[in-house]
Amino acid sequence: MRDGQARTVSGTTPQLRTILLTDLVGSTALVERLGDVPASELFREHDRLVLELQQRWHGRLIDRSDGLLLLFERAIDGLGFALDYTLGLRTMGKARGVDLQARSGLHVGEVLSWKNSDAAVHLGAKMIEVEGLAKPMAARLMTMARPGQILISAMAEPLARRASRELGQRGENLLWKSYGRWRFKGIPEAHEIHEVGEVGVAPLRAPANGAKAWRDIPLWRRPAALVAEVLLLVAMGVGAWISTRSEPAIAFAERDWVVVGDVRNLTGDARLDDSLQQAFRISLEQSNYVNLLSDLKVRETLQRMQRKPGVAVDRAIGSEIALRDGARALLLPTVSEVGGRLRVSADVVDPRTQATVYALSADGRGIESALASIDDVTSQLRLKLGEALSSVQKSSVPLPNVATDNLEALKAYAVARQLAHEGKPREAHAALQTALSLDSRFASAHAALGYVHAMLGDMPASRVALQKALSLQEGMIPRERLQLNANWALLFESPGAGYRAWSALSQMYPDHGNVAFTLAQLQLLEFRRYDPGLKLALQAARPQSGTVGPALYMQGIGQLGLGNFAASQRAFDAAVAAGVPEVEARAAALAAQKRRLEAEALLEKDLGTLQPMQRQRRLAQRANIALGYGDDAAAQALMARAVDESGEPDDIALLMRFRQLVVAHAAAGNDPGKTARDLLVFTPTETMDAGERYALLVAKAWIAADLGDAAAMDNALRQLAPEREIIARDWPSQALLLNALDARRKTLAGEAKASLRDLQPRLAGPDVHSALLVAGLEAAQASGNSEQAAKLRARLGNAIGRAYADGIGEPTGELLSAVWLARVRVARAPGAR
Secondary structure (H helix, E strand, O other), X not given: OHHHOOEEOOOOOOEEEEEEEEEEOOHXXXXXXXXXXXXXXXXXXXXXXXXXXXXXXXXXXXXXXXXXXXXXXXXXXXXXXXXXXXXXXXXXXXXXXXXXXXXXXXXXXXXXXEEEOHHHHHOOOOOEEEEOOHHHHHHHHHHHOOOOOEEEEOOHHHHHHHHHHHHOHHHHOOEEEEEEEEEEOOEEEEEEEEEEEOOOOOOOOOOOOOOOEEEOOOHHHOHHHHHHHHHHHHHXXXXXXXXXXXXXXXXHHXXXXXXXXXXXXOXXXXXXXXXXXXXXXXXXXXXXXXXXXXXXXXXXXXXXXXXXXOOOOOHXXXXXXXXXXXXXXXXXXXXXXXXXXXXXXXXXXXXXXXXXXXXXXXXEXXXXXXXXXXXXXXXXHHHHOOOOHHXXXXXXXXXXXXXXXXXXXXXXXXXXXXXXXXXXXXXXXXXXXXXXXXXXXXXXXXXXXXXXXXXXXXXXXXXXXXXXXHHOHHHOOHHHHHHHHHHHHHHHOXXXXXXXXXXXXXHHOOOOHHHHHHHHHHHXXXXXXXXXXXXXXXXXXXXXXXXXXXXXHHHHHHHHHXXXXXXXXXXXXXXXXXXXXXXXXXXXXXHXXXXXXXXXXXXXXXXXXXXXXXXXXXXXXHHHHHHHOOOHHHHHHXXXXXXXXXXXXXXXXXXXXXXXXXXXXXXXXXXXXXXXXXXXXXXXXXXXXXXHHHHHHHHHHHHHHHHOOHXXXXXXXXXXXXXXXXXXXXXXXXXXXXXXXXXXXXXXXXXXXXXXXXXXXXXXXXXXXXXXXXXXXXXXXXXXXXXXHHHHHHHHHOOHHHHHHOOOOOHHHHHHHHHHHXXXXXXXXXXXX
């Protein structure tokens, strides 16, 4: 009992309720401005407004001070109260010449309520108490809302939105806006939040990040999840996987592209709305002759055309898309009822003239004939476009055998793809579950579910879903089977295995830019091979690709690693123009060009609005830049700030503390001392993932070599020994680091000539890892080979871009980038020896 006060519990079972919390903005300042008497009159009018609205919307007022706490049976009632309350405050404030606004948070969840005893109420307690997890959730929404803003949870939004028609014309004119997923202090899971309001009233601005609530960073921006993002783009957002015959019979066969317009459904049967669109794509994707422009790419082009989301791709718009993206033809499907039969037809349109070149159709009886008719129409289309009859007959498998015969399941799958493209993986997950409840053997839906789980970071669930898809892969078209196996290798085997599988896929489908993008990412971020990675990134940016922006960003990293700073900056600028907002690599390119102030300004921009982990990364990047410029004090101060952002001790905080000591060690010129010794006492925790554990051990071995501590180095290398075989085969960049460590160990043991001899093949060519350059320079100096030492010193001094690029996107590089930058700085110094 609270403060010894008696209370009467009215029920011990939590009940589902709508909870609304509001806060009157600047109420104390308002009293000071108006004076006591006018302010008291205002608050009495405010109370009358609350009472009126409470009765109108059937609310139960639980608490009132500067804000309100109300319970409602229905979400629409809570929303109606919040809308009227917002307007009422505006009216009251306008009459007095003041700005009167409230913040509002609306949530639906379980609450437990009870009545306090009369004695407790007499002593000052509220008549009714309300507790439960829904209350702090509504409070978080209210706290983060801007003045005049109504924030609503993902639990409340669909309930209120479906019932908004009860508000009449007002409900039709409401504005609904999603601000994505947010994380709240004290609440383990991220939650999607929305704003709802009226035209001219709602702020329609995203809430600001703060200490208690911050935007959940999109997974595609997290280095550890780059692969998962590509999987979603490739596996769910792509319809353009098909190429190619080496010697086409007619001009179109030179792997030309087709835009598929929106299906016109003239039957009135909603089951055909999205399902036939998807079916046309799947049927055509069996061809090795026709390339389809992906629906993701179509949406990107519509955005560049400044068309509203959801606009129909008809003859005029589809032709413009085709001309912009280099497609040779536009396909316009239609489904209708003609003479009691279901007719599926398609116009093949020349986008230059918008004239119909071919009109194809197939009739059937009843809705169940639609899929067979689509197969018939697409086979006719392939023949018209010049594909050989034998090829069409060989590769045309009936749609029910490579997708599903359930049109509702196909529609749910199509909806899931669209939701995924819109950045709503949780909603896509729900749609896929619906598809699988209708057809549990729908292999493509199981695969898509696995990719969505990967996007959400739930790798065990991803494994289960993809295993199910693999068991059903005979129900997929050949391209999807290859892609599924390639994704499995990448997610659950190794980068090397994934690269081999994706390379095989690229041999079959060389026109697919997303395949090239996946390979580019692996080369640049996993293998640290900037020359081949850059070439793949250039392929991935072809106009028909759905990943032009990310491919441009990868080009920037490749050019940075090769030392082409101006080209790197141009690629990053183009990526920003294409909607890729990443800043760390862009800042590195500026820093490498001796544009330190611009680099620091870029990293400092909006720093206060970012969530803690993002701020840590920005501060650590600034520390590296300061170190590269010889500003050691600033580097250490920035790392101290980054560590302060870590919060409660965990594996991430431990690695950030380790990185702080690495920077301090590098700033000390690699001189043996307490800082370096402190680094060697760090040990991996049991909760660290394999990548973090590996990074920590490699970094410890590197620091031990700096100290000349052979025993500590041997200990770290011994812990890495069980993994060396698979690393050598399937983790090329990590294998290079181990090669560098082996060379440093030999040099430490007095075998510098042997060390240099072993390194020579790996030092050939311009694309050499920073760690190998450092190890080679040490070996050349220790063996007395002054000529080789001078050459390697010059190469290392010119490898500033490489040192920055080698630190982007994976834990080992991030931990050791500071020591490589320090070595580059020393090599660049006048008179360096």
